[in-house]
Amino acid sequence: MxxxxxxxxxxxxxxxxxxxxxxxxxxxxxxxxxxxxQRVEEVANTVSHSVQLNATNESSLKEVGIxxxxxxxxxxxxxxxxxxxxxxxxxxxAHIPRVIAKAIDTRHGAVxxxxxxxxxxxxxxxxxxxxxxxxxxxxxxxxxxxSDTHSIVELRxxxxxxxxxxxxxxxxxxxxxxxxxxKRKTPIIDSESLADFKEETVISPRADETIIKGDIVVIIGxxxxxxxxxxx
Amino acid sequence: MEEKKESILETAKFYFLNQxxxxxxxxxxxxxxxxPDEPQLYFNLGVVYExxxxxxxxxxxxxxxxxxxxxxKAASDHLKEIIGN
Numbered sequence: 001m002x003x004x005x006x007x008x009x010x011x012x013x014x015x016x017x018x019x020x021x022x023x024x025x026x027x028x029x030x031x032x033x034x035x036x037x038q039r040v041e042e043v044a045n046t047v048s049h050s051v052q053l054n055a056t057n058e059s060s061l062k063e064v065g066i067x068x069x070x071x072x073x074x075x076x077x078x079x080x081x082x083x084x085x086x087x088x089x090x091x092x093x094a095h096i097p098r099v100i101a102k103a104i105d106t107r108h109g110a111v112x113x114x115x116x117x118x119x120x121x122x123x124x125x126x127x128x129x130x131x132x133x134x135x136x137x138x139x140x141x142x143x144x145x146x147s148d149t150h151s152i153v154e155l156r157x158x159x160x161x162x163x164x165x166x167x168x169x170x171x172x173x174x175x176x177x178x179x180x181x182x183k184r185k186t187p188i189i190d191s192e193s194l195a196d197f198k199e200e201t202v203i204s205p206r207a208d209e210t211i212i213k214g215d216i217v218v219i220i221g222x223x224x225x226x227x228x229x230x231x232x
Numbered sequence: 233m234e235e236k237k238e239s240i241l242e243t244a245k246f247y248f249l250n251q252x253x254x255x256x257x258x259x260x261x262x263x264x265x266x267x268p269d270e271p272q273l274y275f276n277l278g279v280v281y282e283x284x285x286x287x288x289x290x291x292x293x294x295x296x297x298x299x300x301x302x303x304x305k306a307a308s309d310h311l312k313e314i315i316g317n
Contacts, residue, residue: 141285156285185283187248193241194272194306195248195279213253214284 005029008072008096009047010055010086012039015102015123016075021046031069033061056085058093067094074101074117080108084115091116140230141216151223154183157215158232167207175228177221179205184215237267241276248280256280271300275307287314 005028009020012034020032024047031049034040040052053060055076066072072090076083083101090096092115100119103109109120130143142154161169171177182205185197202209211217219229240263247256260277267273278293291314297307 185285187251187279187283189245189249193245193276195245195276196306197279197283212251214286216285 006031006069006071008033008066008069010034010072010074011076011102012036012043013075013078015077016073017043019073019075024048031064031066033064056082058089061086061089061094066090066096069094069096071098071100072096074099077102077104077108077123080104080111083108084111087112087115087117146220149222150220151226152180152218152220153226153230154216154218155230157182157211157213157217158229160232161211161215161217162213163210165208165210166205169211171219171229175221175225177219177225177229179217180220181205181218182209182211182215183218184212237263237270237273240266240273244276244280248276248283253280253284269300271297271304271307274300275304275310278307278310282310282314290314 007023007028008031009016009023010033012020012032016032016034017039020030020043023030024043029049030047031051032040032043032047033051033053033055035052035054037052040050044050049064051064053064055061074083074086074090076086083103087099087101090099098119099117100121101112101117103112103120103122104124105122109122112120126145129145140153140155144152146152166179171179180203182202184200184202186200188196188198190196219226221229240259244256244259244263247253247259257277257280260273260280263273264270264277274293274297278290278297281287281290281293291311294307294311294314297304298311301307
């Protein structure tokens with residue numbers, strides 16, 4: 001029987017390892033798989049199951065119960081042939097409900113899409129884009145693409161926002177975007193008169209929440225509209 | 233002399249705690265004209281900049297603190313945090 005809460009991460013290079021560790025940190029049941037013994041050992045104490053096997057061997061995957069997995073993340077991007085074989089088996093034979101695969105380029109991604117892989121990701125392309133955004137704009141702290149048209153962006157609140165409430169800014173009406181969180185540093189002074197701050201996040205801020213100088217606003221919306229906000 | 237420094241710290245503290253960051257920056261900057269070698273003023277100024285996510289100025293302040301007092305642990309902690317970002 002499929003266990004939708006169980007994840008498999010196949011390929012434990014830097015990307016796969018980071019995904020497996022982060023999922024485990026969030027108390028998700030993770031089966032981490034790689035053919036390299038050392039890589040498997042590195043995550044053995046972090047994830048719930050770690051298995052050394054060659055994932056292109058279908059019977060080995062079957063033996064460890066891959067068919068019961070709800071979500072599989074295929075992170076063997078560098079070896080395109082293996083990536084394709086594994087995805088094909090997971091999607092078309094093992095019938096894993098959700099398969100997410102890393103692609104190294106658009107041609108690799110196109111093949112994965114043809115195999116009915118649910119989501120194809122390009123981590124290097126995405127991190128490159130994020131880095132470029134951050135380098136060019138000091139105000140951008142993070143950027144997550146949700147689809148071809150929509151993103152979530154974390155940016156330093158433009159001067160125009162400061163000392164105004166969410167209702168007053170009326171971003172939804174004016175730009176069709178929503179503020180989903182505010183990250184704020186609240187000032188404190190210790191007993192030796194040294195300044196410090198504590199960081200807090202206001203999730204789903206109310207309409208009467210006032211933006212303070214230095215706030216980082218987390219905004220979701222269409223990329224073209226977020227571009228306008230970034231340039232305010 | 234010490235009294236004046238205390239007064240600068242107290243005034244800037246008031247503005248900082250009330251999130252009037254521009255005013256706090258102004259007070260610390262003025263204070264540094266009288267006490268250019270005072271690590272605590274640079275440190276607090278750095279924290280104000282960090283609070284408003286002006287990380288370039290914050291970094292400059294923490295580096296200045298460490299050039300004046302290499303054992304100022306809080307400054308090296310903040311600097312590490314900024315460089316890590």
